[in-house]
Amino acid sequence: MNLFNLRRPAPKAVVEPRQMPQQPSTGNLMPKHNRATPVFVRGQGAWLWDDQGRACLDFTQGGGVNSLGHSPDALAAALANQAQALIQPGSAFHSPVLLTLASRLCQATASDQAYLLNTGAEACEGAIKLARKWGQRHRNGAYHIITASRGCHGRSLGTLSASDPTACSRCEPGVPGFSRVPFNDLAALHAAVDSRTVAIMLEPVQSEAGVIPATREYLQGVETLCRELGILLILDEVQTGLGRCGALLAEETYGVRADIVTLGKGLGGGVPLAALLARGAACCAEAGELQGSHHGNALMCAAGLTVLDTVLAPGFFDEVQDKGRHLREGLGRLAGRFGQGPIRGQALLWALPLKENLAPALVAAALQEGLLLNAPQPDVVRFTPALTVSRSNIDEMLQRLTRAFARLHARQQSRREMPA
Structure with a gap:
């Protein structure tokens, strides 16, 4: 007799199905900023x-x-088509759409290298790292970055340090190596530069501070100052790039050219995508030095290509x-x-x-x-x-x-x- 056959089967555990709410609610969201009531x-x-x-x-x-x-129809179609082919091969690998977007961005902006990320804050963080790497190579280890009062460059630890809490209530200094001077004040900027200074980092228009544009004389003067003193000019175009100011980059409307440019927001047309652009000697990053999330996955890059094609249309x-x-x-x-x-x-x-x-x-x-x-x-x-x-x-x-x-x-x- 097989005793195993005499055992009664254990009763199956009854798992009650989780009751789904009739209507979505905000009860399970972690606190963020105050949201309006419409869903x-x-x-x-x-x-x-x-x-x-x-x-x-x-x-x-x-x-x-x-x-x-x-x-928009073009963006929805691009995302659907790319999702059927490839979404994310992994950050250690390339995809054709990533390579194409990087090439198109460099060609359209007259840049030499591009690095693709998810957010503008990551792009600005990358710009800070890139500038300091350049300072190690070309300016005796200079690391200090001068920013403008009321500027806002993101929510990561480094970009919060580069931002002004008076312009953004969620900005608090986190790491050393930054100082702020009044915006649109060239003399104050010049006075703040010393042997530790590696770069000046500005927004062409301070959007979070209340849409405060740089004057043409100021931004052109900053570029001249950077060239004369041998330091980098970083333009944070997360808010102003991709046509927001009437040109692909706001720097074009001012008649200046930065060494490093950051893009975000509008680049993905609504999906998370950002870019760090470098020109000339600022192209000094080595493999593994610029870290970020996903590094431009194929799905997001397809969106970026669609946005770029649209805004560059005649x-x-x-x-x-x-x-x-x-x-x-x-x-x-x-x-x-x-x-x-x-x-x-x-x-x-x-x-x-x-x-x-x-x-x-x-x-x-x-x-x-x-x-x-x-x-x-x-x-x-x-x-x-x-x-x-x-x-x-x-x-x-x-x-x-x-x-x-x-x-x-x-x-x-x-x-x-x-x-x-």
């Missing part, structure tokens, strides 16, 4: 639709990330500049009507300064009008529409913003009239 389920061009079917006109586009707008930057003028004129009229401004910015990156710290309240009022805006500072509202935004989209935005101002003023008046 968006669909986007197309300049528009987003929430889970209640309400349409919102989006003039933030993820802070300029969605350079071609929401779910006449694209002319259209960006034309629509930028239309937006500037409309915002200027509206600012004058409500006693605000003056507006500042370039092409399709604009800020409307307010006389009081009412930007968050205006953003909230705009949301009630179905308009998405952003307040990088308490007294500044920022506009970063898709580069493909239409004139009719701009006109619609101005109408909704006018209603938001009226709503805000009515609320303020009501509070003034309330009895003590």
Whole structure:
């Protein structure tokens, strides 16, 4: 007799299926910054639709990330096609699309080398490492980097140290080797350079500080200063590159040329992609010295190629500049009507300064009008529409913003009239 056959089978453990929530909630999210209440389920061009079917006109586009707008057909097709072929071969290997994107970026920007990453912060971190490696080779070990007051270069440890906490509340110094001087002050910059200085790192337009452009004289003077003193010029174009300022790089609009350029945000058109570009002697990195996440996987690179092909099409930057003028004129009229401004910015990156710290309240009022805006500072509202935004989209935005101002003023008046 086989005793094993007499054993009763052990009862199967009953695993209760996890109950899925009827509606997605925020309960399992780790704290980030405060988010608005809508849950968006669909986007197309300049528009987003929430889970209640309400349409919102989006003039933030993820802070300029969605350079071609929401779910553009060309980008969706490129991602679908690449996903069927190859998503990620591993960071130790190349893919044809990665090599093609690096080559196209270098050709389009007159750069010599490109390194692909996921985020602008990683690109800026790489720029810091690259500059210090150059300092070891060419400037007796110089490592100090001068940045501008109110600058914001990312959220990694090194880039937080290069950023100014007064411009970005989440920036805190982390590592030594950085100093800040007033923006648009060439004399102060010159005075700060010493034998330890390896590079000057600037944004052509300080977007997080409230869209503060460098003057042409200042940025050209900085380039001249770097050449005369034998140090590197790093331009952080995470916010300004890929057509946001009416050219592939904002440096073109200023007539300058940096040694190192960082790109992010709009390069992926909404997916995580960034690039570090180096020119001339700044091409000094050796294998393994520039670390980052994934190093430009094939799927993201396919998106980058689509964005690059789109913005480099004949006449694209002319259209960006034309629509930028239309937006500037409309915002200027509206600012004058409500006693605000003056507006500042370039092409399709604009800020409307307010006389009081009412930007968050205006953003909230705009949301009630179905308009998405952003307040990088308490007294500044920022506009970063898709580069493909239409004139009719701009006109619609101005109408909704006018209603938001009226709503805000009515609320303020009501509070003034309330009895003590």
